[in-house]
């Protein structure tokens with residue numbers, strides 16, 4: 484269902500009746516109540532009410548924020564970038580300790596803004612809120628927060644906000660609604676896309692893999708796949724709305740569909756998505772190496788729409804550590820996968836995630852990681868320093884590695900990754916590639932910026948009429964991780 488259809492549905496709701504029990508009708512009801520409240524507020528203040536949604540973390544969170552913004556806009560809020568707004572939301576990440584620290588820092592600053600605008604509403608949501616210790620800390624030290632919710636009940640956003648602004652009994656309290664897990668997937672709520680021509684599409688939620696360092700399975704819950712029909716219907720609707728590229732999102736897309744009542748493979752889903760007329764590009768992330776099937780690899784070689792790009796997290800090149808990480812593959816198994824992928828799609832761009840300093844990592848373990856990096860020659864790699872997450876098995880492992888040693892290894896890895904990435908990018912100089920134009924360049928308004936199928940950024944002369952179209956661009960000069968090009 485698109486924005487306009489939802490608008491029509493909302494119009495027909497009678498808010499003098501008690502709220503419906505079913506979703507999404509229940510949320511439509513609260514959206515309508517808030518629309519009325521918004522009209523009165525605007526009159527009272529003589530201006531529009533503003534909201535700011537600040538997103539931390541991964542593409543999942545980015546997509547969740549689009550859903551929150553969709554509801555906010557339907558209520559009548561004006562979206563602004565500045566945190567000096569009437570409603571501020573932090574959509575948080577907790578995958579590494581740093582992410583948490585950033586949020587606490589920003590919350591401190593919000594306190595000052597709220598002193599100037601006491602009616603300002605502060606909301607926190609996302610992965611960090613799924614941790615009891617975090618919510619306890621906020622209750623104690625950040626009384627300026629009004630509403631806390633988690634990753635499983637974003638769809639309830641309008642209901643929670645109306646408790647705050649319309650329910651006298653609740654309005655003075657900090658509203659906390661965090662669910663441990665859910666099996667529910669609520670479809671058909673408004674979503675406001677950041678780009679009109681491309682969109683993320685959730686195909687599954689949660690994760691069942693329990694990699695020993697990772698907090699995601701604890702904060703995002705068990706794996707749940709959406710019905711293929713719902714996914715296809717959503718993408719068809721997006722395409723009608725001007726979308727040409729989708730990014731299928733899941734923590735482990737390779738296990739998509741296994742738990743559905745009528746199981747279907749990820750490859751089969753891709754086949755169905757590919758058939759959607761008007762859709763030009765398909766991307767997906769993330770692929771767990773342990774579940775990457777030959778069927779998928781073969782399909783990548785045939786597909787006309789799946790982009791020449793794959794994100795294949797390595798985490799470590801050491802068999803000993805891979806086992807301690809609970810990753811279910813070996814270094815050789817991973818390298819074999821890469822060989823198969825490259826055989827099917829010779830010029831595919833590969834990217835990865837690597838963790839340095841996992842408990843017990845020796846120089847020999849690290850050397851194995853470096854060896855994989857050199858053998859695979861990634862187009863890009865996200866490198867992370869291991870961060871201890873309370874509650875995960877790795878946090879209880881002894882032999883945490885000395886900080887200085889980790890830092891030194893990290894720097895060596897980063898230098899290697901960058902050297903290889905620059906070499907890979909240089910290989911394509913002179914080629915003509917299809918580029919989806921995304922925006923006017925931030926620094927030079929005579930340039931536009933787009934992405935190749937391999938997901939490389941390209942800047943070239945052009946104007947805003949090109950945004951959203953796919954054009955042939957010659958890659959003239961490589962700057963390491965982006966190109967300067969010209970229209971071909």
Ligand code: 5AD
Nearest residue numbers: 696697796836837838867868869870
């Ligand atoms: N410490 C460091 N990096 C981590 N990641 C996940 N958990 C941790 C952790 N505790 C990294 C992994 C994953 C990426 C999204 O974040 O590399 O693939």
Ligand code: SF4
Nearest residue numbers: 690692693694697699
């Ligand atoms: Fe975390 Fe592993 Fe699940 Fe990825 S697959 S979210 S690293 S537990």
